[in-house]
Amino acid sequence: MRSDRIGRDIIFHKPYRVIVPKEGEEDSHIPIQQNGTTWYTDGSKTEQSTGAGATNRDPDCEISINLGNYATVFQAEITAISACTQEMTRRSYTNKRIQIISDSQAALKALGAVEIHSQALVGVLKLDDNTLDVERQIIQVQSFVVHPDYEGGVNPNDIALLKLSSPVTYNKLVQPISLPGKEEETSGEVVLSGWGSTGGIIFPSMPNNLQKVNIPIVEINECKSALDALLSSGTSPLDLKANICTGPLTGGISACSGDSGGPLASKQGVIGVVSWGVMPCGSAGAPSVYTKVSHYVDWIEKNVDEPLA
Template identity: 30%
Template sequence: MGCDKGLLVAAALLALVVPGESITGGGEAVAHSRPYMASLQIPKNGKMTHECGGFLVADQWVMSAAHCFVSGTEGMNVVLGAHSLNDPEESKQTFNILQAYSHSDFSLSNYDNDIALVKLDRPIVASESVKLVKFQREGANDPDKDKEVNTAGWGSLNNLGSRPDKLQEVVIAVMDRVKCGRSDYYGKKFTDNMLCAAKTRADTCDGDSGGPLLFNDVVVGITSNGGKKCGSSKKPGLYTIISHYTQWIDRIMAQ
Protein backbone atom coordinates (compact mmCIF):
# COMPACT_ATOMS: atom_id res chain seq x y z
CA MET A 1 0.00 0.00 0.00
CA GLY A 2 -0.13 0.68 0.24
CA CYS A 3 3.43 8.36 6.14
CA ASP A 4 7.25 11.70 11.77
CA LYS A 5 7.80 15.00 11.39
CA GLY A 6 4.79 16.06 9.36
CA LEU A 7 1.52 17.38 10.66
CA LEU A 8 -1.53 15.28 10.01
CA VAL A 9 -3.79 17.29 7.76
CA ALA A 10 -7.51 16.70 8.08
CA ALA A 11 -8.94 14.85 5.15
CA ALA A 12 -12.40 15.48 3.89
CA LEU A 13 -12.27 12.97 1.10
CA LEU A 14 -14.83 10.20 1.18
CA ALA A 15 -14.17 7.39 -1.14
CA LEU A 16 -15.51 5.49 -4.04
CA VAL A 17 -13.49 2.79 -5.48
CA VAL A 18 -10.00 2.23 -6.86
CA PRO A 19 -8.02 -0.64 -5.30
CA GLY A 20 -4.73 0.25 -3.83
CA GLU A 21 -2.21 1.72 -1.54
CA SER A 22 -1.62 5.68 -1.26
CA ILE A 23 -1.34 8.45 1.28
CA THR A 24 -4.86 9.49 2.22
CA GLY A 25 -5.52 12.13 4.87
CA GLY A 26 -1.95 13.42 5.08
CA GLY A 27 -0.15 16.44 3.72
CA GLU A 28 2.85 17.50 1.66
CA ALA A 29 6.21 16.78 3.28
CA VAL A 30 8.82 19.50 3.69
CA ALA A 31 10.93 19.22 0.54
CA HIS A 32 13.80 16.73 0.98
CA SER A 33 13.04 16.24 4.69
CA ARG A 34 13.02 12.48 4.03
CA PRO A 35 16.22 12.06 2.00
CA TYR A 36 16.00 8.26 2.13
CA MET A 37 12.82 8.11 0.02
CA ALA A 38 12.99 6.31 -3.33
CA SER A 39 10.58 6.39 -6.25
CA LEU A 40 10.50 3.16 -8.28
CA GLN A 41 9.42 4.11 -11.79
CA ILE A 42 8.35 2.19 -14.88
CA PRO A 43 7.90 3.32 -18.49
CA LYS A 44 4.26 4.10 -19.29
CA ASN A 45 2.83 6.09 -22.19
CA GLY A 46 6.26 7.27 -23.25
CA LYS A 47 7.47 8.53 -19.88
CA MET A 48 8.70 7.19 -16.56
CA THR A 49 5.85 6.87 -14.06
CA HIS A 50 5.96 6.30 -10.30
CA GLU A 51 4.93 2.74 -9.45
CA CYS A 52 6.15 2.00 -5.90
CA GLY A 53 8.11 3.50 -3.06
CA GLY A 54 11.28 2.38 -1.35
CA PHE A 55 13.92 3.68 1.04
CA LEU A 56 17.71 3.82 1.01
CA VAL A 57 19.34 1.48 3.54
CA ALA A 58 22.93 1.29 2.22
CA ASP A 59 25.08 3.04 -0.38
CA GLN A 60 23.90 0.70 -3.13
CA TRP A 61 20.72 -0.81 -1.66
CA VAL A 62 17.07 0.21 -1.50
CA MET A 63 14.47 -1.73 0.50
CA SER A 64 10.94 -2.10 -0.85
CA ALA A 65 8.03 -4.56 -1.08
CA ALA A 66 8.24 -7.87 -2.92
CA HIS A 67 4.88 -7.39 -4.61
CA CYS A 68 6.30 -4.40 -6.50
CA PHE A 69 8.44 -6.81 -8.54
CA VAL A 70 6.02 -9.58 -9.51
CA SER A 71 6.26 -8.38 -13.13
CA GLY A 72 10.04 -8.13 -13.03
CA THR A 73 12.28 -5.07 -13.25
CA GLU A 74 12.64 -4.55 -16.99
CA GLY A 75 12.70 -0.83 -17.75
CA MET A 76 12.39 0.11 -14.07
CA ASN A 77 14.46 2.96 -12.62
CA VAL A 78 15.05 4.06 -9.04
CA VAL A 79 15.00 7.81 -8.38
CA LEU A 80 16.50 9.23 -5.17
CA GLY A 81 16.62 12.84 -4.00
CA ALA A 82 13.18 13.73 -5.37
CA HIS A 83 10.45 15.85 -3.86
CA SER A 84 8.56 16.57 -7.08
CA LEU A 85 8.25 13.64 -9.46
CA ASN A 86 8.02 15.92 -12.49
CA ASP A 87 10.23 18.93 -11.78
CA PRO A 88 13.88 18.64 -12.95
CA GLU A 89 15.40 18.92 -9.46
CA GLU A 90 19.20 19.01 -9.34
CA SER A 91 19.07 16.82 -6.23
CA LYS A 92 17.73 13.82 -8.14
CA GLN A 93 19.87 10.76 -8.78
CA THR A 94 18.53 8.09 -11.15
CA PHE A 95 19.68 4.47 -11.11
CA ASN A 96 19.18 1.31 -13.06
CA ILE A 97 18.58 -1.92 -11.13
CA LEU A 98 21.31 -4.55 -11.08
CA GLN A 99 19.10 -7.04 -9.27
CA ALA A 100 15.91 -7.11 -7.21
CA TYR A 101 15.81 -9.77 -4.50
CA SER A 102 12.31 -10.63 -3.31
CA HIS A 103 11.89 -12.86 -0.28
CA SER A 104 11.57 -16.47 -1.45
CA ASP A 105 8.57 -17.03 0.84
CA PHE A 106 6.59 -14.03 -0.38
CA SER A 107 2.95 -15.03 -0.84
CA LEU A 108 0.84 -13.15 -3.37
CA SER A 109 -2.31 -14.62 -1.81
CA ASN A 110 -1.92 -12.77 1.51
CA TYR A 111 1.26 -10.66 1.04
CA ASP A 112 3.14 -12.48 3.81
CA ASN A 113 6.93 -11.87 3.70
CA ASP A 114 6.40 -8.81 1.50
CA ILE A 115 9.97 -7.54 1.51
CA ALA A 116 12.54 -6.97 -1.24
CA LEU A 117 16.01 -5.52 -1.61
CA VAL A 118 17.10 -3.68 -4.75
CA LYS A 119 20.78 -3.44 -5.69
CA LEU A 120 21.44 -0.24 -7.62
CA ASP A 121 23.80 -0.14 -10.60
CA ARG A 122 26.23 2.04 -8.64
CA PRO A 123 26.65 3.55 -5.17
CA ILE A 124 24.77 6.74 -4.36
CA VAL A 125 26.44 10.13 -4.00
CA ALA A 126 25.45 11.17 -0.48
CA SER A 127 23.98 14.68 -0.14
CA GLU A 128 21.49 16.60 1.96
CA SER A 129 18.79 15.14 -0.30
CA VAL A 130 20.10 11.56 -0.51
CA LYS A 131 20.87 9.83 2.79
CA LEU A 132 20.51 6.43 4.41
CA VAL A 133 17.86 5.65 7.01
CA LYS A 134 18.19 3.22 9.94
CA PHE A 135 15.91 0.20 10.01
CA GLN A 136 14.82 -2.01 12.88
CA ARG A 137 16.86 -5.13 13.55
CA GLU A 138 16.13 -8.36 15.37
CA GLY A 139 15.89 -7.93 19.15
CA ALA A 140 14.75 -4.31 19.10
CA ASN A 141 11.29 -3.34 20.32
CA ASP A 142 8.67 -2.82 17.63
CA PRO A 143 5.94 -0.23 18.33
CA ASP A 144 3.02 -1.37 20.47
CA LYS A 145 -0.68 -0.75 19.99
CA ASP A 146 -1.67 2.94 19.82
CA LYS A 147 1.91 4.15 19.23
CA GLU A 148 2.11 6.85 16.58
CA VAL A 149 4.08 5.94 13.48
CA ASN A 150 4.48 7.77 10.20
CA THR A 151 5.03 7.08 6.56
CA ALA A 152 5.38 8.87 3.23
CA GLY A 153 4.90 8.31 -0.45
CA TRP A 154 3.73 9.52 -3.84
CA GLY A 155 0.69 7.24 -3.83
CA SER A 156 -2.93 8.17 -4.41
CA LEU A 157 -4.54 10.94 -2.39
CA ASN A 158 -7.96 9.29 -2.40
CA ASN A 159 -9.89 6.33 -3.73
CA LEU A 160 -10.54 8.12 -7.01
CA GLY A 161 -6.88 7.56 -7.85
CA SER A 162 -5.69 11.17 -7.79
CA ARG A 163 -1.89 11.10 -7.64
CA PRO A 164 0.31 13.88 -6.19
CA ASP A 165 3.41 15.30 -7.83
CA LYS A 166 5.11 16.07 -4.50
CA LEU A 167 5.92 13.72 -1.62
CA GLN A 168 3.13 13.30 0.92
CA GLU A 169 3.38 12.11 4.54
CA VAL A 170 0.95 11.05 7.24
CA VAL A 171 0.92 10.17 10.94
CA ILE A 172 -1.04 7.07 11.86
CA ALA A 173 -1.19 4.67 14.84
CA VAL A 174 -0.48 0.97 15.36
CA MET A 175 -3.70 -0.99 15.75
CA ASP A 176 -4.56 -3.92 17.98
CA ARG A 177 -3.29 -7.24 16.55
CA VAL A 178 -6.32 -9.18 17.75
CA LYS A 179 -8.65 -6.74 16.00
CA CYS A 180 -6.70 -6.91 12.73
CA GLY A 181 -6.92 -10.71 12.82
CA ARG A 182 -10.69 -10.74 13.27
CA SER A 183 -12.74 -12.22 10.46
CA ASP A 184 -14.36 -8.85 9.71
CA TYR A 185 -10.90 -7.29 9.31
CA TYR A 186 -8.21 -9.51 7.71
CA GLY A 187 -8.81 -12.87 9.37
CA LYS A 188 -6.16 -15.52 8.76
CA LYS A 189 -4.51 -13.38 6.08
CA PHE A 190 -3.07 -11.25 8.90
CA THR A 191 0.16 -13.00 9.91
CA ASP A 192 2.79 -12.61 12.62
CA ASN A 193 5.02 -10.85 10.07
CA MET A 194 2.59 -7.93 9.71
CA LEU A 195 1.37 -5.00 11.71
CA CYS A 196 -1.63 -2.88 10.82
CA ALA A 197 -1.81 0.87 11.31
CA ALA A 198 -4.18 3.69 10.42
CA LYS A 199 -6.24 6.55 11.82
CA THR A 200 -9.69 7.74 10.87
CA ARG A 201 -9.49 8.60 7.14
CA ALA A 202 -5.68 8.52 7.32
CA ASP A 203 -3.97 5.66 5.54
CA THR A 204 -1.53 4.62 2.86
CA CYS A 205 -2.95 4.03 -0.63
CA ASP A 206 -2.18 2.91 -4.20
CA GLY A 207 1.43 3.73 -5.09
CA ASP A 208 2.76 3.92 -1.52
CA SER A 209 3.75 0.23 -1.53
CA GLY A 210 7.37 -0.37 -0.58
CA GLY A 211 7.65 2.85 1.42
CA PRO A 212 8.84 3.07 5.02
CA LEU A 213 6.84 3.02 8.25
CA LEU A 214 8.86 4.89 10.90
CA PHE A 215 8.80 4.89 14.69
CA ASN A 216 11.23 7.25 16.47
CA ASP A 217 12.99 7.92 13.14
CA VAL A 218 13.73 4.21 12.57
CA VAL A 219 12.01 2.23 9.82
CA VAL A 220 10.04 -0.57 11.47
CA GLY A 221 7.79 -1.59 8.59
CA ILE A 222 7.35 -1.69 4.82
CA THR A 223 4.09 -0.49 3.29
CA SER A 224 2.53 -3.68 1.97
CA ASN A 225 -1.17 -4.02 1.28
CA GLY A 226 -4.64 -3.36 2.57
CA GLY A 227 -8.22 -3.07 1.50
CA LYS A 228 -9.69 -1.93 -1.78
CA LYS A 229 -10.62 1.37 -0.15
CA CYS A 230 -7.87 3.54 1.32
CA GLY A 231 -8.91 4.78 4.75
CA SER A 232 -11.46 2.00 5.32
CA SER A 233 -11.91 1.43 9.07
CA LYS A 234 -11.87 -2.36 8.76
CA LYS A 235 -9.10 -2.60 6.18
CA PRO A 236 -6.25 -0.56 7.69
CA GLY A 237 -2.85 -0.45 6.05
CA LEU A 238 -0.68 -3.55 6.42
CA TYR A 239 3.07 -3.28 6.96
CA THR A 240 5.80 -5.92 6.85
CA ILE A 241 7.71 -6.06 10.18
CA ILE A 242 11.35 -5.54 9.17
CA SER A 243 12.89 -6.89 12.39
CA HIS A 244 11.72 -10.38 11.41
CA TYR A 245 14.10 -10.41 8.44
CA THR A 246 17.49 -9.35 9.83
CA GLN A 247 19.32 -12.53 8.80
CA TRP A 248 17.80 -12.51 5.32
CA ILE A 249 18.68 -8.82 4.85
CA ASP A 250 22.27 -9.36 5.95
CA ARG A 251 22.66 -12.38 3.66
CA ILE A 252 21.29 -10.59 0.58
CA MET A 253 23.30 -7.40 1.15
CA ALA A 254 26.51 -9.42 1.49
CA GLN A 255 26.19 -10.28 -2.23
Protein backbone atom coordinates (compact mmCIF):
# COMPACT_ATOMS: atom_id res chain seq x y z
CA MET A 1 0.00 0.00 0.00
CA ARG A 2 1.24 3.46 -0.67
CA SER A 3 0.28 7.05 -0.43
CA ASP A 4 -0.65 8.57 -3.79
CA ARG A 5 -3.62 7.23 -4.35
CA ILE A 6 -2.29 8.79 -1.30
CA GLY A 7 -0.21 11.28 -3.34
CA ARG A 8 -2.37 14.31 -3.22
CA ASP A 9 -2.54 17.63 -4.93
CA ILE A 10 -2.26 20.14 -2.11
CA ILE A 11 -4.36 23.23 -2.70
CA PHE A 12 -3.02 26.64 -1.70
CA HIS A 13 -5.31 29.61 -1.27
CA LYS A 14 -2.53 32.17 -0.84
CA PRO A 15 0.33 32.84 -3.25
CA TYR A 16 3.85 32.44 -1.90
CA ARG A 17 7.10 33.54 -3.51
CA VAL A 18 9.56 30.65 -3.52
CA ILE A 19 13.32 31.29 -3.47
CA VAL A 20 15.23 28.20 -4.65
CA PRO A 21 18.92 28.27 -3.62
CA LYS A 22 21.39 27.31 -6.35
CA GLU A 23 22.90 23.87 -5.99
CA GLY A 24 25.93 24.07 -3.70
CA GLU A 25 24.76 27.27 -2.02
CA GLU A 26 22.28 25.68 0.37
CA ASP A 27 24.46 26.35 3.41
CA SER A 28 24.92 30.04 2.58
CA HIS A 29 21.25 30.88 2.34
CA ILE A 30 19.94 34.35 2.98
CA PRO A 31 19.59 35.08 6.71
CA ILE A 32 16.07 34.88 8.01
CA GLN A 33 14.46 38.30 8.17
CA GLN A 34 11.13 39.54 9.38
CA ASN A 35 9.49 38.61 6.08
CA GLY A 36 11.40 35.37 5.53
CA THR A 37 11.40 31.76 6.63
CA THR A 38 13.53 28.74 5.74
CA TRP A 39 12.16 25.20 5.55
CA TYR A 40 14.19 22.00 5.61
CA THR A 41 12.53 18.96 4.03
CA ASP A 42 13.52 15.32 3.90
CA GLY A 43 12.22 11.82 3.30
CA SER A 44 12.68 8.72 5.42
CA LYS A 45 12.51 4.97 4.90
CA THR A 46 12.39 2.01 7.28
CA GLU A 47 11.66 -1.68 6.72
CA GLN A 48 8.02 -0.99 7.50
CA SER A 49 7.23 2.35 5.88
CA THR A 50 8.29 5.58 4.20
CA GLY A 51 7.67 9.13 5.28
CA ALA A 52 8.21 12.82 4.68
CA GLY A 53 9.14 15.54 7.12
CA ALA A 54 9.78 19.25 7.35
CA THR A 55 10.98 21.73 9.95
CA ASN A 56 11.97 25.36 10.30
CA ARG A 57 13.13 27.68 13.10
CA ASP A 58 9.69 28.74 14.22
CA PRO A 59 8.59 27.27 17.56
CA ASP A 60 6.83 23.91 17.41
CA CYS A 61 7.14 23.71 13.64
CA GLU A 62 7.97 20.10 12.84
CA ILE A 63 5.91 18.07 10.36
CA SER A 64 5.93 14.29 9.95
CA ILE A 65 3.82 12.45 7.34
CA ASN A 66 3.45 8.69 6.81
CA LEU A 67 3.53 7.80 3.10
CA GLY A 68 2.87 4.06 3.35
CA ASN A 69 5.16 1.24 2.28
CA TYR A 70 6.59 2.91 -0.84
CA ALA A 71 7.34 6.44 -1.99
CA THR A 72 9.93 7.99 -4.29
CA VAL A 73 12.25 10.79 -3.16
CA PHE A 74 10.30 13.15 -5.41
CA GLN A 75 6.98 12.16 -3.82
CA ALA A 76 8.40 12.54 -0.32
CA GLU A 77 9.90 15.96 -1.00
CA ILE A 78 6.83 17.31 -2.82
CA THR A 79 4.64 16.10 0.04
CA ALA A 80 6.91 17.76 2.61
CA ILE A 81 7.08 21.04 0.70
CA SER A 82 3.30 21.04 0.26
CA ALA A 83 2.87 20.43 3.98
CA CYS A 84 5.11 23.44 4.70
CA THR A 85 2.77 25.69 2.75
CA GLN A 86 -0.28 24.24 4.46
CA GLU A 87 1.32 24.95 7.82
CA MET A 88 2.08 28.54 6.84
CA THR A 89 -1.52 28.96 5.71
CA ARG A 90 -2.69 27.64 9.07
CA ARG A 91 -0.41 30.14 10.83
CA SER A 92 -1.72 32.96 8.60
CA TYR A 93 1.70 33.90 7.24
CA THR A 94 1.44 36.52 4.49
CA ASN A 95 4.04 37.86 2.04
CA LYS A 96 6.63 35.48 3.44
CA ARG A 97 9.89 34.83 1.63
CA ILE A 98 10.23 31.05 1.73
CA GLN A 99 13.53 29.24 1.36
CA ILE A 100 13.36 25.49 0.76
CA ILE A 101 16.36 23.29 1.54
CA SER A 102 15.57 20.00 -0.19
CA ASP A 103 17.43 16.84 -1.23
CA SER A 104 15.41 16.66 -4.45
CA GLN A 105 16.41 19.05 -7.23
CA ALA A 106 13.46 17.74 -9.24
CA ALA A 107 11.06 18.79 -6.51
CA LEU A 108 12.63 22.24 -6.30
CA LYS A 109 12.44 22.71 -10.06
CA ALA A 110 8.81 21.64 -10.02
CA LEU A 111 8.16 24.44 -7.52
CA GLY A 112 10.46 26.95 -9.21
CA ALA A 113 7.63 29.12 -10.46
CA VAL A 114 7.31 32.61 -9.01
CA GLU A 115 4.15 31.66 -7.16
CA ILE A 116 2.60 28.47 -5.86
CA HIS A 117 -1.08 28.48 -6.61
CA SER A 118 -3.81 26.19 -7.88
CA GLN A 119 -6.29 26.39 -10.71
CA ALA A 120 -9.33 24.32 -11.63
CA LEU A 121 -9.42 23.07 -15.23
CA VAL A 122 -12.91 21.98 -16.32
CA GLY A 123 -14.58 21.03 -19.58
CA VAL A 124 -11.73 18.84 -20.86
CA LEU A 125 -11.86 15.32 -22.31
CA LYS A 126 -8.50 15.32 -24.12
CA LEU A 127 -5.55 17.31 -22.79
CA ASP A 128 -4.09 18.04 -26.24
CA ASP A 129 -7.38 18.70 -28.07
CA ASN A 130 -7.69 22.43 -28.76
CA THR A 131 -10.83 22.02 -30.86
CA LEU A 132 -12.95 22.04 -27.69
CA ASP A 133 -11.45 25.21 -26.22
CA VAL A 134 -14.89 26.81 -26.25
CA GLU A 135 -15.86 24.34 -23.49
CA ARG A 136 -12.57 24.54 -21.58
CA GLN A 137 -12.38 26.79 -18.52
CA ILE A 138 -9.50 27.59 -16.17
CA ILE A 139 -10.53 29.18 -12.89
CA GLN A 140 -8.36 30.21 -9.94
CA VAL A 141 -8.91 28.38 -6.67
CA GLN A 142 -9.67 31.11 -4.13
CA SER A 143 -9.76 29.08 -0.92
CA PHE A 144 -10.18 25.58 0.46
CA VAL A 145 -11.43 23.76 3.53
CA VAL A 146 -9.89 20.45 4.61
CA HIS A 147 -11.85 18.25 7.00
CA PRO A 148 -10.51 19.09 10.48
CA ASP A 149 -10.17 15.42 11.46
CA TYR A 150 -8.07 14.40 8.46
CA GLU A 151 -4.58 13.41 9.67
CA GLY A 152 -2.94 12.98 6.28
CA GLY A 153 -1.75 9.82 4.56
CA VAL A 154 -3.99 6.75 4.52
CA ASN A 155 -6.66 7.85 6.98
CA PRO A 156 -10.40 8.59 7.13
CA ASN A 157 -11.88 12.07 6.60
CA ASP A 158 -9.90 12.47 3.36
CA ILE A 159 -12.08 15.19 1.91
CA ALA A 160 -11.80 18.91 1.14
CA LEU A 161 -13.89 21.65 -0.45
CA LEU A 162 -12.55 24.18 -2.96
CA LYS A 163 -13.97 27.64 -3.52
CA LEU A 164 -13.37 29.09 -6.99
CA SER A 165 -12.71 32.77 -7.61
CA SER A 166 -15.59 32.86 -10.11
CA PRO A 167 -18.44 30.52 -11.08
CA VAL A 168 -18.03 27.93 -13.84
CA THR A 169 -20.14 28.33 -16.96
CA TYR A 170 -22.30 25.30 -17.64
CA ASN A 171 -22.08 23.77 -21.11
CA LYS A 172 -22.21 20.29 -22.65
CA LEU A 173 -18.98 19.28 -20.89
CA VAL A 174 -19.47 21.16 -17.61
CA GLN A 175 -22.50 20.25 -15.49
CA PRO A 176 -23.23 20.06 -11.75
CA ILE A 177 -23.70 16.74 -9.96
CA SER A 178 -25.92 16.15 -6.95
CA LEU A 179 -24.99 14.96 -3.48
CA PRO A 180 -26.38 11.68 -2.15
CA GLY A 181 -28.70 11.60 0.84
CA LYS A 182 -27.17 11.69 4.32
CA GLU A 183 -25.63 8.28 5.13
CA GLU A 184 -27.23 6.87 1.97
CA GLU A 185 -25.87 3.46 0.96
CA THR A 186 -24.91 2.44 -2.58
CA SER A 187 -24.78 -0.97 -4.20
CA GLY A 188 -24.41 -2.38 -7.68
CA GLU A 189 -22.46 -0.79 -10.51
CA VAL A 190 -20.97 2.71 -10.33
CA VAL A 191 -18.80 4.91 -12.56
CA LEU A 192 -15.18 5.89 -11.85
CA SER A 193 -13.56 8.61 -13.97
CA GLY A 194 -10.19 10.33 -13.79
CA TRP A 195 -6.75 11.09 -15.18
CA GLY A 196 -4.84 8.47 -13.18
CA SER A 197 -2.22 6.02 -14.38
CA THR A 198 -3.32 3.32 -16.82
CA GLY A 199 -0.27 1.13 -16.30
CA GLY A 200 3.21 0.87 -14.88
CA ILE A 201 4.23 -0.04 -11.36
CA ILE A 202 7.29 2.10 -10.67
CA PHE A 203 6.70 4.73 -13.37
CA PRO A 204 3.01 5.53 -13.89
CA SER A 205 1.63 5.81 -17.42
CA MET A 206 -0.55 8.92 -17.44
CA PRO A 207 -3.32 9.15 -20.07
CA ASN A 208 -4.02 12.03 -22.41
CA ASN A 209 -7.74 11.25 -22.46
CA LEU A 210 -10.15 11.31 -19.52
CA GLN A 211 -10.72 7.70 -18.44
CA LYS A 212 -14.06 6.16 -17.40
CA VAL A 213 -15.01 2.66 -16.26
CA ASN A 214 -18.04 0.90 -14.77
CA ILE A 215 -17.10 -1.04 -11.62
CA PRO A 216 -18.96 -2.82 -8.80
CA ILE A 217 -19.35 -1.66 -5.22
CA VAL A 218 -17.72 -4.06 -2.73
CA GLU A 219 -19.65 -4.47 0.53
CA ILE A 220 -17.69 -2.72 3.28
CA ASN A 221 -17.08 -5.75 5.53
CA GLU A 222 -15.95 -7.80 2.54
CA CYS A 223 -13.66 -4.90 1.61
CA LYS A 224 -12.13 -4.83 5.09
CA SER A 225 -11.52 -8.59 5.06
CA ALA A 226 -9.82 -8.35 1.66
CA LEU A 227 -7.57 -5.48 2.73
CA ASP A 228 -6.70 -7.04 6.09
CA ALA A 229 -5.62 -10.19 4.26
CA LEU A 230 -3.26 -8.20 2.03
CA LEU A 231 -1.50 -6.26 4.78
CA SER A 232 1.34 -7.71 6.83
CA SER A 233 -0.07 -5.98 9.91
CA GLY A 234 -3.37 -7.77 9.37
CA THR A 235 -5.32 -4.55 9.97
CA SER A 236 -6.24 -1.97 7.34
CA PRO A 237 -6.99 1.71 8.07
CA LEU A 238 -10.44 1.31 6.47
CA ASP A 239 -13.24 3.15 8.28
CA LEU A 240 -16.49 1.18 8.02
CA LYS A 241 -18.63 4.32 8.26
CA ALA A 242 -16.52 6.86 6.36
CA ASN A 243 -15.24 4.77 3.41
CA ILE A 244 -16.73 2.83 0.52
CA CYS A 245 -14.95 0.35 -1.76
CA THR A 246 -15.05 -0.86 -5.35
CA GLY A 247 -13.79 -3.94 -7.15
CA PRO A 248 -13.67 -6.04 -9.14
CA LEU A 249 -11.78 -8.27 -6.72
CA THR A 250 -10.78 -10.42 -9.69
CA GLY A 251 -8.33 -7.61 -10.52
CA GLY A 252 -7.43 -5.80 -13.71
CA ILE A 253 -9.38 -2.59 -13.03
CA SER A 254 -8.99 -0.07 -10.21
CA ALA A 255 -8.34 3.52 -9.29
CA CYS A 256 -4.63 4.29 -9.56
CA SER A 257 -1.94 6.92 -8.97
CA GLY A 258 -3.23 10.29 -10.14
CA ASP A 259 -6.91 9.45 -9.59
CA SER A 260 -6.82 10.69 -5.99
CA GLY A 261 -9.55 13.24 -5.31
CA GLY A 262 -11.52 12.14 -8.37
CA PRO A 263 -15.22 11.25 -8.40
CA LEU A 264 -17.06 7.97 -8.03
CA ALA A 265 -20.59 8.48 -9.33
CA SER A 266 -23.94 6.72 -9.53
CA LYS A 267 -27.54 7.72 -10.18
CA GLN A 268 -27.50 9.13 -6.63
CA GLY A 269 -24.82 11.67 -7.62
CA VAL A 270 -21.19 11.82 -6.50
CA ILE A 271 -20.95 9.03 -3.93
CA GLY A 272 -17.20 8.77 -3.43
CA VAL A 273 -13.85 10.55 -3.65
CA VAL A 274 -10.81 8.45 -4.61
CA SER A 275 -8.65 8.08 -1.50
CA TRP A 276 -6.24 5.12 -1.45
CA GLY A 277 -5.54 1.58 -2.58
CA VAL A 278 -3.00 -1.19 -2.97
CA MET A 279 -0.07 -1.23 -5.38
CA PRO A 280 0.29 -2.43 -8.05
CA CYS A 281 -3.02 -1.05 -9.30
CA GLY A 282 -5.57 -3.64 -10.36
CA SER A 283 -4.16 -6.38 -8.11
CA ALA A 284 -6.46 -9.36 -7.59
CA GLY A 285 -8.19 -9.28 -4.22
CA ALA A 286 -7.41 -5.57 -3.70
CA PRO A 287 -10.36 -3.15 -3.59
CA SER A 288 -10.03 0.59 -4.21
CA VAL A 289 -11.00 2.81 -1.26
CA TYR A 290 -12.97 6.07 -1.42
CA THR A 291 -14.20 8.71 0.98
CA LYS A 292 -17.93 8.07 1.41
CA VAL A 293 -19.59 11.36 0.45
CA SER A 294 -22.95 10.57 2.08
CA HIS A 295 -21.17 10.40 5.46
CA TYR A 296 -20.01 14.02 5.01
CA VAL A 297 -23.15 15.73 3.66
CA ASP A 298 -23.70 17.65 6.92
CA TRP A 299 -20.06 18.83 6.93
CA ILE A 300 -20.26 19.85 3.26
CA GLU A 301 -23.47 21.83 3.76
CA LYS A 302 -22.03 23.52 6.84
CA ASN A 303 -18.96 24.71 4.95
CA VAL A 304 -20.44 26.14 1.76
CA ASP A 305 -21.40 29.78 1.43
CA GLU A 306 -24.90 29.12 0.12
CA PRO A 307 -27.45 26.39 0.93
CA LEU A 308 -27.31 23.41 -1.41
CA ALA A 309 -30.44 22.56 -3.37
